[in-house]
Amino acid sequence: MRAITYDQPGPPDVLKVVDVKFPQLNENQILIKVVAAGVNRPDIIQREGNYPPPSDHSPILGLEVSGYVEKKGKNVNNFLIKDRVAALVNGGGYAEYCIAEQESTFKIPGDLSFNEAACIPECFFTAWSNIVQRGGISKNQKILIHGGTSGIGLAAIQISKIFNSYVITTVGNEEKVKFCEQLGVDKVINYKKDDFFEVIKKSDARNINLILDYVGGDYISKNINLLDTEGTLVNIGFLKGSITELNLMKIMLKRLQITGSTLRIRDNRFKGQVLKELEKFVFPLLIKRKIKCYIDSIFKFEDVVQAHHRIDEGKHIGKIILNP
Ligand SMILES: NC(=O)c1ccc[n+]([C@@H]2O[C@H](COP(=O)([O-])OP(=O)(O)OC[C@H]3O[C@@H](n4cnc5c(N)ncnc54)[C@H](OP(=O)(O)O)[C@@H]3O)[C@@H](O)[C@H]2O)c1
Structure with missing residues (x-):
């Protein structure tokens, strides 16, 4: 089968389409014939050599796919061959066929296209688990989401709106400001023009x-400094670095919580539990198109270098998708 690989970590140009062996299925897994695969920032960090996959995960890039059930293990009862599905996968998404765990595979909600469905797993699992489960969001709160037009940002904004939140976001240009305003974000700050801290502090x-x-x-x-008493900071990445000097006094005086998590290393049980909540609270809204999957661009496998250049440049709004 065809897959996208690289010999040495590096810039987008290291990526190439090659023939590789079919992945081997175990009794609890599903083989998906991939129609669409999402491109995520963690793929970029892995391609650069800074995010090695866990040893039991595929070394092939790609954390989410949509497509048809091609084969299934004998313990897989919830899916039929040819079902339209999408899945959060343990790598291997940039390939014609990809192994998925049954716990993190779901039937495509409603009439969403394969390209739309491939936008769901990585971003909605991450946003839901960190805002709702870890961040403990409740109704009518104020939430600040940095990087609002990223895949994660758009999922997080829409999930926050389920809770009637007042949403503030930061973005890097005026086109992104307009996009977020049209989406219903209450306050959008172009952090390249204004210091988000100063703007929020004065408002x-x-x-x-x-x-x-x-x-x-x-x-x-x-x-x-911007958090209210009993507020929570959830870090899910450190694009500008994870080492900083901090005055912990604010944490004590305001009774703050600082937390974070990374989805990839979590077990199937955890991912299955997040999926159950998404199916209950988010999928009905996706079906009614009250929550949307925003696609920036779609590339063929052969054009993966351009797809990675596009995400590297950071001008995209929403998700970048690959089609084999
Ligand atoms: N912990 C987890 O489980 C988990 C899971 C998935 C993703 N993540 C993390 O979540 C983040 C978003 O992922 P994604 O796939 O949604 O990303 P994405 O679509 O590639 O978007 C990233 C955006 O971040 C903004 N940005 C702000 N500061 C930046 C900086 N210093 N360098 C580069 N970009 C910067 C850029 O937009 P502007 O123009 O607005 O600056 C850029 O477009 C990544 O850091 C990723 O590693 C974490």
Whole structure:
């Protein structure tokens, strides 16, 4: 089968389409004939050599796919051959066929296309588990989501709106500002024009209950200063670095919680439990198109280098998708 691989980590140009062996299925797994695979920032970090996959995961890039059930193990009872499915996978998504665990595989909600369905797993599992389960969001809170037009950001904004949150987001250009405003974000800050900390501090939006951040670096102390009493900071990435100098006094005085998590290393049970909550609270809204999968661009496997250049440039709004 065809898959996208690389010999040495590096820039997008290291990626190439080659023939590889079919993956071997165990009795609890599903073989998906891939129609669409999502491109995520963790793929970029892995391609650069800074995010090695766990030893029992596929070394092939790709954490989410949609497609048809091609084969299934004898313990898989919830799916039929040819079912339209999508899955959060343990690597291997950038290939014509991909192994998925039954716990993190789901039938495509409603009439969503394969390209739309491939946008769901990585971003909605991550956003839901960190905002709802870890961040403990409750109704009518103020939430700050950094990087609002990323795949994660758009999922997080829409999930927050289920809870009637006042949503503030940061983005890197005016096109992204307009996009987020049209999406219904209450306050959008172009962080390249204005210091988000100063803007929020001077506005009615200060005293934030929950912050979802993947930037880190100098954002960490700014985030802590913006949190209200009993507020929570959830870090799911550190694009600007994870080492910083912090005055912990604010944590004590405001009774803050600082937490974080990474989805990839979690076990099937955990991923299955997140999926159950998504099926209950998010999929009905996806079916009614009240929550949307925003696609920036779709590339053929042969054009994967361009797809990775596109995400590297950071100008995209929403998800980048690959089609084998
Ligand atoms: N912990 C987990 O389980 C988990 C799972 C999935 C993803 N993540 C993390 O979540 C983040 C978003 O992932 P994604 O796939 O949704 O990303 P994405 O679509 O590639 O978007 C990333 C965006 O972040 C913004 N950004 C802000 N500061 C940046 C900086 N210093 N360097 C580069 N970009 C910067 C850029 O938009 P602007 O123009 O607005 O700057 C960029 O488009 C990544 O850090 C990823 O590693 C974590």
